[in-house]
Amino acid sequence: MNNIVSKPNVAVVAGGNSSEFVVSVKSGANVMQAVDPDKFTPWLVEIQNDRWEVFQNNYKVSDIDKSDFSFQFQGEKIKFDFAYITIHGTPGEDGILQAYFELMGIPYSSCNVHSSSLTFNKWFCSNYLRSMGIPMAKSLKYTVGDTIDADFVVEKLGLPVFVKPNAGGSSFGITKVKTKEEVEAAIHKAWQESEEALVEEFIDGKEFTCGAVKIKNEITVFPITEVLPKNEFFDYEAKYTPGVTDEITPARLPEDLAKKCRELTSEIYHLCECDGIVRVDYILKDEVFHFLEVNTTPGMTGTSFVPQQIEAMGSSLREILTKIIEAKLA
Secondary structure, three states: OOHHHHOOEEEEEEEOOOOOHHHHHHHHHHHHHHOOOOOOEEEEEEEEOOEEEEEEOOEEEEEOEOOOOEEEEOOEEEEOOEEEEOOOOOOOOOOHHHHHHHHHOOOEOOOOHHHHHHHHOHHHHHHHHHHOOOOEOOEEEEEOOOOOOHHHHHHHHOOOEEEEEOOOOOOOOOEEEOOHHHHHHHHHHHHOOOOEEEEEEOOOOEEEEEEEEEEOOEEEEEEEEEEEEOOOOOOHHHHHOOOOEEEEOOOOOOHHHHHHHHHHHHHHHHHOOOOEEEEEEEEEEOOEEEEEEEEOOOOOOOOOHHHHHHHHOOOOHHHHHHHHHHHHHO
């Protein structure tokens, strides 16, 4: 029996249909490196709209048969045993791909359909968690076509405010608005990424982010990262350009505050019924961690927060991925 059949075939699914395509492809490449080839046969599956292709060693092997998520290789039909989703944005973070894998009966790495769709919609997720007593900034939502009253925005939220797409990530479409005159243009910019724009109260504090993973019903919270952007806020450049942001893992926090952040991360993970690796972002002000968002398919590039946190914990991405895959296949 050849090794393709004898070891479980793992699809590392990257790409997607959003502005985050490029980041996702980098995440996918890093996850590919981390999948243990002694235990699994990894294949890179790149998805973009109707294009679903399988790659190995940077060469296209085949198109994917979407009817059963299989492909042809050396005259043989290969079916996947597991899918590791590294798509940031649609269709990998919003529940669409999760629903497809559910229909196909293929185990996958991330949160389920319900949890993915909830956490991807920042407005729904924030209001749900707010109702559970999780502290966060006040916000307003504007859908494409809504009338924008800048005076009302300033009256409700003050200045400055952050305007961001309701469904999106990697800081695409985000603006820090300092004057009433800038409000409308910022909302229109966010609408280019998503049909809904969020306007959020500015909380003047320090940014922290904390990852977690659940394996066999046990949540492990990773060390916290302190985020110190040299830009005005943690925008796309600050996220992905070396040297533009200082990232300190573990964060320089007194133990009582670090414990508070870890417990809050675990609580949010539980409340949102998450699965697999997620990351929760916060602003710390007056010793209170204010929730920003949950990332259910967080960045997994070589410089991303989660791989840094796993390393700081004394583990490796390979070790964590092996545990996730083995638990799901069991």
